[in-house]
Amino acid sequence: MNPFALETEAISFAYPDGFVALREIVFRVKRGEFVAMLASNGSGKTTLIKVLAGLLVPQSGSVKVDGRAIGEYSQAGLYQRLGLVFQNPNDQLFGATVAEDVAFGPRNLGLPEAEVQCRVAEALSAVGAGELQDRAIHHLSFGQQKRVAIAGVLAMKPAILILDEPTAGLDPAGEHSMLRLLSSLNREQGITIVLATHSVDTLPLFADRIYLLNRGRVLKEGPSEEVFRDHELIESASLRLPYVSRLLHELKRFHGVPIEGLPLTLGEAREQLLKLIPDEVILPVIEEGRL
């Protein structure tokens, strides 16, 4: 059986005004993977997402979902497999109340009302918004709206969830809890996750694999360590290393501190630094603070 949840062959896409937004993009996601598209503004993330979801038809190349060409699916068939969450929650919430909005998709599937209610409850509790059920959409905070938007798509029970900048506009706590939510959907429910972002700091902790895009091309693809290893490439794409990596990278580059590889997360960086700092310096007193 084909292991790819999503697979494209050299997609190219030009907007009607002639602007080529995607150039020969090869994009593959295995079932159960957590993949991120990392790119600066205007690099084509949103365009690629729309192509993957069949909302835009590429001029060349084709998209396969679960091994079958996207054109072969019926609309209902496709969007039961593949859920898409847009960046601005305001644009995708249609109901008066949270429950009504989440029920939009299941009702459109023509499910019996009992099943609809069941799915609504399930989806809301999956995103941790169970108690919002009866609230009016316009009384929700931005972060809550984002969660409800995800619930609306989860209620269709997709195997693949694609999200356009799910953390944009969220404060640090909101960003973290959003990523934890996605990660738990990925691990616990086995949902394949694809997300677009340009926030580099949190990504390495969560994504299995990163596609680095720039100006409509894939610059590099692989696990985060591999993608971030090439700092110049990263900078040429108007991005930067995560701050901790940059700190360690600068120590190595400008001061000759011997650091192996490139730590991307706080934990890795801590380990590396502890190896370098002699034990004598460390104060045992503060150990107590650990308790």
Add this chain to the structure above:
Amino acid sequence: MNPFALETEAISFAYPDGFVALREIVFRVKRGEFVAMLASNGSGKTTLIKVLAGLLVPQSGSVKVDGRAIGEYSQAGLYQRLGLVFQNPNDQLFGATVAEDVAFGPRNLGLPEAEVQCRVAEALSAVGAGELQDRAIHHLSFGQQKRVAIAGVLAMKPAILILDEPTAGLDPAGEHSMLRLLSSLNREQGITIVLATHSVDTLPLFADRIYLLNRGRVLKEGPSEEVFRDHELIESASLRLPYVSRLLHELKRFHGVPIEGLPLTLGEAREQLLKLIPDEVILPVIEEGRL
């Protein structure tokens, strides 16, 4: 002479639906300062900004601009002193072309056309968007729109510039160049800058002083080192330390590495770590890479 460009006495503001968005906020900005409001989503940054700019009138307390109560100014007088840049550039760009949009403010001031053109050119070049002059607004990228929005306000030659999340939605390169732009306006033209944000990493490098807000209250106020020193307060406000500070803080807290104070920027962190790492470990070979 009163040293404060902006000064409030215990402002409280409630929206018509009864929601109290600001509670007794005391906010002071000296002339020439670069001050940031740091707060999580929904804490009242935008509301406070609108109150400072006279767009919302607080139920209690009052705002003084340059020592005079905001109510005493004529509209033209006020907005020649105080410029406001909204978060969403769409709000602010209502002209058909860039030049026409930037000319809106100066024309409203009744300036002669030659002066208007001169200010337009000046403002656009100040934000590095000189060559966009004749482009249609709807053909600009997001980052360009943000710059043009700032130019439109700069063309009024305000002494105080207030910006609502100027870096939201920008990629790392865009964010950095936006902050550099603001910093140069602050230093070179002496414009007092007030900005709202919830991105903690870049702030310490630029802001002279930070107001930490939460749920409509000022939690803390002071230079960034002081505000970030209280990590628990920061976390209780749904924010976090900058990543490098967090790394060093964790080293200190969990491993007893003796770190003085709390480095907030990459440079400070590097210095501290270099002090701790013995010279023997450092490889001289890589020094060459420095050239």
Add this chain to the structure above:
Amino acid sequence: MAKGRTDFLLLLTLALALPSTGQAMHISEGILPPKWAALWYAIAIFFVAWGLRDLRVKSAREPFFKPMVGLIGAAVFVISCMPIPVPIAGTCSHPCGTGMAAILIGPTLSVVVSSVALLLQALFLAHGGLTTLGGNIVSMGIAGAFTGWAVFRLSRRAGLSPWAAAFLCGMFSDWATYAATSFELASALHGNSSFLHMFAAIGASFLPTQLPLGIFEGVVTAGVYRFIAVRRPSLLECLGVEARRCPLVPQKTGGAK
């Protein structure tokens, strides 16, 4: 006898052909002869001037009014470009949106907004035209907006629910537009045959698609109204559609009405 047969055929051709040209409600450039074009222009200019006077008066009282009219105009333009499914014609048609605009900003300003929309459509989409702009303003702006507005107000006064009123408003404004378009087309095209024949023929040919289209426009208008009323009732109050109090403009009392 032959005359009758020809009319029948005429009707048939029209019935099949006119709606399928997609933008049947716009009178295309070049169709109206000079004297008719001039007459419609004169009427249109009168109403646009009336609307502009209202705009001036209201925006002097409340500067907020001008951007609001511009934005609602833009929204109505965009809505009028939305394809809605039509089962009978087997295609999509576009709502006119004038009924909705009339509810929100009143009939005279709707005429101003339609005149801009029609000019943009004529220039950039080849729907309608410059010499026929007057005629199109009369049918799509004036007839649609005033009928819709009157129907909405009357049905509200008669105690109908806002949804029902919005439905009727959308439906009748759509039908009024088509009646006016048929009238204009017939008066321009009847040539040597009788005007009434032609009017009946064109009107009848629009009927099979227009009856359901009007109903759809009504449904969409009611849907739009419901959506706004549920999500943000304050906005309707603000525009004076439902009540007087406007919470949007905190410093001023009385709001944008």
Add this chain to the structure above:
Amino acid sequence: MSLLSEIFSDLFARQDHILTRMDPRTKLIIALGALCAVIFSRTAAFPLAVLVLCLAATLAVGVPKRLLGLRLAAPLGIALVLLVLQSVMAGTTPLWSFVALGAKVTVTREGLLVGLLLASRVLAGVSVMLLLSAVTPAHRIFHAMRMLGAPQGWVEIAMLMYRYIFVLLDLTAEVVAAQKVRLGYAGMRRGLSSAGQLGGTVILRAMDQAVSTNQAMRVRGYTGSIPLGPLPAFAAREGWILGAVGVALAGLFFATEALCK
């Protein structure tokens, strides 16, 4: 939707060539003159000449054939209907006849000519406007109209509408996509209700935008009227162009009218 934004783009009007550099007033007056001449014409020759000239110019300034075809599709249909209708409706000189649905239909010479005239007027008129919009950005057309006497208030509303139509079009595309992935357009009833939600979302957003735009305008000194800047003087060169093109058009008009009488 995407079709719309494709058609509704003023990208070509922002290139730099002779026609885009011309004063918008000159272009607007010429276009209006040509349109009037077209509806005053008594034979199809003049409209057809205008059609050919305008189409050639439109293609020459780089508008793709496909886009031109798209824009011409509806008017072509209308022209065809007019042709068929008029040719069986009026006139006395039968050209040929056939039996359809039990009725004898006669195509007459006069009818055919009238039909041809009307059809050619439609196409010529449309082609003039396509050329005008292909070489003049909308905001310059509005400025030109202001110079030619359109009231200030109308121009202000027109400019605001034009600017925000693009913002709302983007929004609409986004909302439609979000509805589609949740199967909002599966079937007639759902489609209608989704259309209502879509329209509602667009209007709500427009109103919110109006509120924030108004605030942003106030911060930049707005007190109830949008300043549109001074009107540039009408250059002498433009007067010559106007005169020359006017004479050429008039010549063409009278020549074709006389020749084809």
